[in-house]
Amino acid sequence: MKKSSLKRMFTGGMAVAMAVTMLGCGKNADSSASNTAKSKSGTKNSSTSAKSDDAKAEKDGDGPLVIWTQGNSIKEDAEAWGAANGVDVDVVVIPFADLQTKLKQQITDPKTAPDVYAITKDYVKDWVERGVNLDLSEEFPDDAKNYIDNTYKDLVALGSDDKGDLQAVTAEYPVGMMYYNREIAKNILGTDDPDEVGKALSDVDQWPDLYEKINDAYSGKVKMFGTTQNLNKMLSNRREKPYVKDDVFTVTKDMANIFEINKQIYDDKMFLTEKEDDAYFSGWNTDAFFVDFLPSWGYSSKFKPQVDGKEGAGKWGMTTPPYAYNRGGTYFFITKTTSHKNNAWDLVKGISVDTQKLVDVQKGKDGFASTKEANKILVDSGYEEPLLGNQKVFEEYQKQAAIQEKLPTDVVTKYDGDIESFMNDAVINYANGSMSLDDAIKGLGTQVQSAYPELTVKYNY
Amino acid sequence: MGKSAQVSKGHPPGMQKEISVKRGKKGRIDKNRYGLFFLAPFFIAFLIFGLYPILYTLYLSFTSYDGFNNPVFIGMKNYTKVFTDPLFYEALKNTVIMWVIGAVPQFIFAFLLAAVFTYNKVRGKGIFRAIYYLPRLVTAVSISALFNQFLSYPSGIVNQLLTSLNIVGEPVNFLSSVPFAQGSIGLIHWWMFYGNTMIMVMAGMTAISPSLYEAAKVDGANGWNLFWKITFPLLRPVTAFVFLNSLVGGLQSFDVQQILTGGLGAPQGKLMTVVMYLYNTAFKYNNFGYSAAIAYYLFFFIAIFASFSVMGRLKEGRESS
Amino acid sequence: MRIKPVKKTVMYIFLIALAIISFFPFYVMIINATRSTGDILSGFSLIPGKSIADNFGEMQSRVDVLKAFRNSLVVALSSTALTCYFSAMTAYGLTAYDFKLKNTAFTAILVIMMIPPQLSVIGFFKFMKGMNLLNSFIPLILPSIASATTVFFIKQYAETALSRSIIESARIDGAGEFKIFNKMALPILAPAIFTMGINSFVTSWNNYLVPLILLSDTKKFTLPLVIRIFNADTQDPSVGAMYLCIAISIVPVMIVFFLFSRYIIDGIGAGGEKE
Numbered sequence A: 001m002k003k004s005s006l007k008r009m010f011t012g013g014m015a016v017a018m019a020v021t022m023l024g025c026g027k028n029a030d031s032s033a034s035n036t037a038k039s040k041s042g043t044k045n046s047s048t049s050a051k052s053d054d055a056k057a058e059k060d061g062d063g064p065l066v067i068w069t070q071g072n073s074i075k076e077d078a079e080a081w082g083a084a085n086g087v088d089v090d091v092v093v094i095p096f097a098d099l100q101t102k103l104k105q106q107i108t109d110p111k112t113a114p115d116v117y118a119i120t121k122d123y124v125k126d127w128v129e130r131g132v133n134l135d136l137s138e139e140f141p142d143d144a145k146n147y148i149d150n151t152y153k154d155l156v157a158l159g160s161d162d163k164g165d166l167q168a169v170t171a172e173y174p175v176g177m178m179y180y181n182r183e184i185a186k187n188i189l190g191t192d193d194p195d196e197v198g199k200a201l202s203d204v205d206q207w208p209d210l211y212e213k214i215n216d217a218y219s220g221k222v223k224m225f226g227t228t229q230n231l232n233k234m235l236s237n238r239r240e241k242p243y244v245k246d247d248v249f250t251v252t253k254d255m256a257n258i259f260e261i262n263k264q265i266y267d268d269k270m271f272l273t274e275k276e277d278d279a280y281f282s283g284w285n286t287d288a289f290f291v292d293f294l295p296s297w298g299y300s301s302k303f304k305p306q307v308d309g310k311e312g313a314g315k316w317g318m319t320t321p322p323y324a325y326n327r328g329g330t331y332f333f334i335t336k337t338t339s340h341k342n343n344a345w346d347l348v349k350g351i352s353v354d355t356q357k358l359v360d361v362q363k364g365k366d367g368f369a370s371t372k373e374a375n376k377i378l379v380d381s382g383y384e385e386p387l388l389g390n391q392k393v394f395e396e397y398q399k400q401a402a403i404q405e406k407l408p409t410d411v412v413t414k415y416d417g418d419i420e421s422f423m424n425d426a427v428i429n430y431a432n433g434s435m436s437l438d439d440a441i442k443g444l445g446t447q448v449q450s451a452y453p454e455l456t457v458k459y460n461y
Numbered sequence B: 001m002g003k004s005a006q007v008s009k010g011h012p013p014g015m016q017k018e019i020s021v022k023r024g025k026k027g028r029i030d031k032n033r034y035g036l037f038f039l040a041p042f043f044i045a046f047l048i049f050g051l052y053p054i055l056y057t058l059y060l061s062f063t064s065y066d067g068f069n070n071p072v073f074i075g076m077k078n079y080t081k082v083f084t085d086p087l088f089y090e091a092l093k094n095t096v097i098m099w100v101i102g103a104v105p106q107f108i109f110a111f112l113l114a115a116v117f118t119y120n121k122v123r124g125k126g127i128f129r130a131i132y133y134l135p136r137l138v139t140a141v142s143i144s145a146l147f148n149q150f151l152s153y154p155s156g157i158v159n160q161l162l163t164s165l166n167i168v169g170e171p172v173n174f175l176s177s178v179p180f181a182q183g184s185i186g187l188i189h190w191w192m193f194y195g196n197t198m199i200m201v202m203a204g205m206t207a208i209s210p211s212l213y214e215a216a217k218v219d220g221a222n223g224w225n226l227f228w229k230i231t232f233p234l235l236r237p238v239t240a241f242v243f244l245n246s247l248v249g250g251l252q253s254f255d256v257q258q259i260l261t262g263g264l265g266a267p268q269g270k271l272m273t274v275v276m277y278l279y280n281t282a283f284k285y286n287n288f289g290y291s292a293a294i295a296y297y298l299f300f301f302i303a304i305f306a307s308f309s310v311m312g313r314l315k316e317g318r319e320s321s
Numbered sequence C: 001m002r003i004k005p006v007k008k009t010v011m012y013i014f015l016i017a018l019a020i021i022s023f024f025p026f027y028v029m030i031i032n033a034t035r036s037t038g039d040i041l042s043g044f045s046l047i048p049g050k051s052i053a054d055n056f057g058e059m060q061s062r063v064d065v066l067k068a069f070r071n072s073l074v075v076a077l078s079s080t081a082l083t084c085y086f087s088a089m090t091a092y093g094l095t096a097y098d099f100k101l102k103n104t105a106f107t108a109i110l111v112i113m114m115i116p117p118q119l120s121v122i123g124f125f126k127f128m129k130g131m132n133l134l135n136s137f138i139p140l141i142l143p144s145i146a147s148a149t150t151v152f153f154i155k156q157y158a159e160t161a162l163s164r165s166i167i168e169s170a171r172i173d174g175a176g177e178f179k180i181f182n183k184m185a186l187p188i189l190a191p192a193i194f195t196m197g198i199n200s201f202v203t204s205w206n207n208y209l210v211p212l213i214l215l216s217d218t219k220k221f222t223l224p225l226v227i228r229i230f231n232a233d234t235q236d237p238s239v240g241a242m243y244l245c246i247a248i249s250i251v252p253v254m255i256v257f258f259l260f261s262r263y264i265i266d267g268i269g270a271g272g273e274k275e
Helices: A002-025 A027-035 A072-085 A096-106 A121-129 A141-150 A153-158 A182-189 A194-200 A204-218 A228-235 A253-267 A278-283 A298-307 A341-353 A355-365 A372-380 A393-404 A416-431 A437-451 B002-010 B013-023 B025-060 B077-083 B086-119 B125-137 B140-150 B157-164 B178-206 B210-218 B223-234 B236-251 B255-261 B274-283 B288-320 C005-033 C037-042 C052-062 C065-096 C102-113 C118-130 C138-145 C148-161 C164-172 C177-206 C209-214 C223-232 C239-271
Strands: A065-069 A089-093 A116-120 A168-170 A176-181 A223-227 A248-252 A271-273 A289-295 A316-319 A330-334 A456-460
Touching (some): A065 A072, A065 A096, A065 A341, A072 A089, A072 A341, A096 A116, A096 C223, A116 A121, A116 A341, A121 A153, A121 A168, A121 A330, A121 A416, A141 A341, A168 A341, A176 A182, A176 A228, A182 A194, A182 A204, A182 A289, A194 A316, A204 A223, A223 A228, A223 A278, A228 A253, A228 A271, A228 A289, A228 A416, A248 A253, A248 A437, A253 A437, A271 A278, A278 A298, A289 A298, A298 A355, A316 A393, A341 A355, A355 A372, A372 A393, A437 A456, A437 B086, B025 C065, B025 C102, B025 C118, B025 C138, B077 B288, B086 B125, B086 B274, B086 C005, B125 B178, B140 B157, B140 C223, B140 C239, B178 B255, B178 C005, B210 B223, B223 B236, B236 B288, B255 B274, B255 C223, B274 B288, B274 C118, B288 C118, C037 C239, C052 C065, C052 C239, C065 C102, C065 C138, C065 C148, C102 C148, C118 C209, C138 C177, C138 C209, C148 C177, C164 C177, C177 C239, C209 C223, C223 C239
Parallel strands (some): A065 A089, A065 A116, A223 A289, A248 A456
Antiparallel strands (some): A168 A330, A176 A289, A176 A316
């Protein structure tokens, strides 16, 4: 009958509501109660780090070690580390779009802040400057010095504050490379040697001519570039000055140049897609484009899954791009207010900068590590990658790393991520003809102004 | 009157007392006071979860607040900014365009179908109505994700169909060109709401007395005339209601566009709606004060349309009580 | 607008075609939820596949969708229970009694109906943050006590269904006011409550903006938030798992609807809906 079912629904609902209330309120109580047994291990470490800091004999607090990340791979790593070392690790995965927001909301409150958090490169500067992090140079001076000595300059610079104190570490050196299709290279350039190919594409002004040749040879079926997004990540890296200085955002001639380059690329239809979509992914196997720009981690996340066991295998090579670029990478921070200092640092070390771990991980994904020590081991292995036509991939990375490390490190600001994302839109607006250059650039300025009212926008192009 | 006399005769003293309490002036008010108790939970909850946040938002709109430091009072600055903000008006324009693209077919289909069902015996009417209405109930987010898959390039279902039936030579990148992308949003809105609108219009149509039609037919009017001279004018209140509702809802669009564009209103920000702009300003760029001002400015637009609706409902409500 | 027989076939064709178009996305969704990612990307099919278990495994390994389902269920059921009971209570208060503030209250309710949620969202966020209630279900459930649309609808119904004389006679029999409400009024109002209950359930199930703002721990996410995670996963997406997840979020509502479509649809015309 309606009456009794209504009543049932009501009482059921009330019961559920009460249960939920208790669950919701008791969130913190629950976790600490059930975990006092597990996390006694303040100093129990695995012997994976080269030098260990017994520095502050502070005991770690109760409760699980909480780490916030957006990625599944870090989740798996952290949980594995926790299991191997008897530490209770609680990984909270927050979607990329929300991570910044949620972190900002909760970082200042010790009750809700994580112990460790992982941020992608674009936002690292912002977090370094926030002053919410554990000063690694102070807390773990030996380890910090070790890392600084051993790691590439730009990685260290990004993760350090004005005083030069280390706040964040990373596991990879995201060396920016250029992938090229060997057969097309042989056909058009007469060679598929990486150095030669790199040279041939190094001058932006030569691109249209090169493309004409490709067009003729393949009757328009082959495009020069995979995605404009990847191309632009490369182009925008060549800044001599930071986007924002002293709270002034300036649109420079260099930036306007990127707009023009894109316009040419659109006019001549030199690219396959704007973003990485299905057409792009399958294009690796169908000779749909000649080059694309991917960093070292792009191998395992984008290239290999598409090409492994398919027609594209062995058909591609990797070489130096026209302009060196540094893209992506994840940095680990420890929160100042953490009660798990030692465990947190051990975890971070264990999943990022420990040499053996680095070698193992990067070997498995054909990537490049953040420490020179680890990379030497990788290069010395002389490994030849079949999917890249037996190219000595680690050697290639190292060659490029030498170039890349020379890039100026003071051009990074905390606004970069958003500025580049606005620029993407503005560039497309101009390049596909829907706006004039001035309007598109003005649009960029408006967006930056709206997102960051504290900045002044200047146009100098 | 008579009741009291009857009752006082045959009932024990206790009862009598109760009744006299009820009938006395004091008694009436006592019982009626219960009305306030019954209304209390609603209004208390509203005060806490509804009114307070609304007023707090108003307060925040006069401050600069980044989410963790304390709000700083800055007077009307946020408002002067939003009144002249090209991005706000751009978002408003986008929102309205996408609404129109969806609303036009939505209303055409709704009226057409309502007429078909009201004036004809259709077998399976209940099933048809149910199927047309169903999309409205479903989570907007799920539908958007679903359509995102359908429209994906190059091997989403729509493209598979178009290419295999040879309607187009190459797959179309729906979501990267502005007209197609906005059109897709319109399509989703049409699909979700035409059934709902149809049912509301039907409610109005069935209320029109058939005798009017009979009379007009006697005077020689044909189907077309009947519709435009009788049906449509009499449907005016329903049409107005449905139109306003749709517009108010459309101005608040957020879910569909956020899922389809990942939050930035791509391509080129042309799918950015006002609420998306509001959300980004607060939760992406941490300008809560400005976001609050955007909310109130948007409300200003909504209020204009919603007030017509409220007045209509008020009339309805008064008439029935 | 009576239609001749010839045109009648055309009419049916039109109606059926439209029904197919309307239902088509759901059908494809269910079919694709059972096919593997590779199959879905390479071709179109109207027959179900065999990969539902695979898809399920993949889906759960990326995000705990079952948990999200449970979360959505808890929130929706609790919200619905609260809304039903307290809206009926409020509507009863407006129908069974006369008191000075009655008309003001009713007008207030009408005005409240028209307030867009975006107006309170920012303030609500700061308020909940201050009370440390982010990442809790409480702010998602408690506000349901005050649902103006539900009150309005039940009141309309109560005007005709509930007569004062019944209430009077219950009073004569010695019943207290709340008892009259609980034991007598509620059953009478049941059809309206039921209709609005379903509506309220569906609204809560579909709620996106507020949970998006309040919840950050993926373990507490409701289904719409989880769908967003899948949707945003453009690197190596598992399309089959995605379809399955979408299906899980939609099918319960479909089932509820087909069981109770009569009530839902009949209710629309009277109460009106905001889209």
